[in-house]
Amino acid sequence: MAEQSKLLMEMLAQAERSIKDVSEKAGELEPRQDLIGLEGVVLEAVLRLGAVWLGMVLSQWAENLARETGTRLPCRCGGMARWVARRAKTVLTLLGRVTYRRVYYPCAPCGQGEGLGDRSWGLHQTRTSRGVKYLLGYLSGTTVGFAAVARNVCRTLGWPTLWLSGKQVQRLAEPIGTGLDAQDAARVAHWWARATAGLADLPREPPLPAPAPLPDAVPPSGRIYVQMDGILGRIRGTAGKGSDIWREVKVGAVFWAETGHHASRLAELLGHTAQRTGDVVRVWVDRPAGGIRYAAALLPAAEFGVRLYAAAVARGIERATEVVVLGDGAVWIWKLAAEHFPGATQILDFQHAREWIHKVAGAVWGAGSAKAATWTETQIREHLIAGDAAGLVAAIAALPPIAPSAGEAKSVPEQAMDYFHNNAERMHYPAYRARGLEIGSGIIESSGRRVVAVRCKQPGMRWTEAGLQSIITLRTHALNDSYDVALTDLPKVA
Secondary structure, eight states, X not given: OHHHHHHHHHHHHHHXXXXXXXXXXXXXXXXXXXXXXHHHHHHHHHXXXXXXXXXXXXXXXXXXXXXXXXXXXXXXXXXXXXXXEEEEEEEEEXXXXXXXXXXXXXXXXXXXXEETTTTTTTOTTOSBOHHHHHHXXXXXXXXXXXXXXXXXXXXXXXXXXXXXXXXXXXXXXXXXXXXXXXXXXXXXXXXXXXXXXXXXXXXXXXXXXXXXXXXXXXXXXXXXXXXXXXXXEEEOOTTSGGGOEEEXXXXXXEEEEEEEEEEOHHHHHHSOBOTTTOOBOOOEEEEEEEEEEEEEESOOHHHHHHHHHHHHHHTTGGGOSEEEEEEOSOXXXXXXXXXXXXXOEEEEOHHHHHHHHHHHHHHHHOTTOHHHHHHHHHHIIIIITTTOHHHHHHHHHTSOOXXXXXXXXXXXXXXXXXXXXXXXXXXXXXHHHHTTOOOOOHHHHHHHIIIIIHHHOSTTOOBOHHHHXXXXXXXXXXXXXXXXXXXXXXXXXX
16 A cells, blocks of 8 residues: 555656646747647647656556565576566557566576566567557558558657657567457357357357447348459569569458449339339349448468358348349359358349450450440340340350460450350349349459558558468458457467
8 A cells, every 4th residue: 555655646746747837838828829739738748647657657566566476487498587676668658658667587597587567568578568569550451551650650649750660560560460360260260160060159159259249130121242352462572573473362241231222224224114104113222231341361262261251140141031142253252152152142243244245345356446345335235234144145156256365275255155154143133133132243342442452552562471461451350340359359469
């Protein structure tokens, strides 16, 4: 109690000096009614006082620990470290630089030493607090560029720019992302092993952290969408820029659907117009209800499929009455859909199908030519809108033959015929639109940009595989609003 009383008196004395300083500066600002200046004065004083208080409290904690521990401390090497002296340590915290004193125990057998309390506070062999590291991890996932993070933090907290650089931000943030990714992988693997053994209760054991409990009621549609895509990330080569490679980052989005306010133009084109009243058949297209759950990783398709399914379970897919899987036609997408979402309505993205028609016309007549434009418009109007994959294949087969491009076994028209033939059962667009289903994977296309491209594909950005996965994990948790929840279970990163 005596130590607590002494600490309280010292803290109050520091507060009194700070209050007096703020009062004097406020008096100087009053004639100009300078609110901005006053805000800066108060903020600086609060942070400075908080830093002093934090140092005082840590020093007191260290003193109490030393009394409990005594003069000897077991070392991790198996030897015995001995109390030598109290040493000061300055660390960077959210309040600024903080200095505290703690007992230092050097170990003669291994030559290492440890400040009492450093390890439990996350300050062993580091001079940056966990609070700062966690903040930098979040900002590194949401802000483009580590240097920008450093500038923003220094400006916001009033730190000298020398306190934090872009390189420091990267070194401090990436281990947070790596730790979260390892934690997610372990959690999903444990859950998946239980699920495949019939031991996991899927609705009650979500495998990934969620920011809030799921709502009691699902949207009236009872429909949930799963979308998948791949986007390339640049990986630094071992022999300079010329040796860089591109790796596919697989991205998934899961969201509940509700009736939107956008009427389907395709449904109107195909619908019947009442001649007497002039009424047009209108169908309102689905839109996301609530948040979108993202999953992204540099993983083989099979492993990513498990992680995406885990994200879908965390979003409550077990309560859905219908699952819709949208994709661009990549084989791995449909394989994962069949494995993890059996019975789902599979839809080929309408825009990607359009792009293939444009690609064929451009290959045969030249991109931008009048013949290519006319043929493309005809195929879209007569076949694609109607979901007539067989008609499309026949129209392409009737085109003049062209040679394959260099390095390709088949020509573009031949590839397109395979594409439409393989996806024919996923192209019933009139039926989809009549039910209000979304037929475009715009959300996952924008998700690829939002999760990966915006943060990790800016000019000049090159990554290690571990670094890219780390930042993708940080960004995914930030977008899912699950970052803080995930940190609660993260092994302490020192």
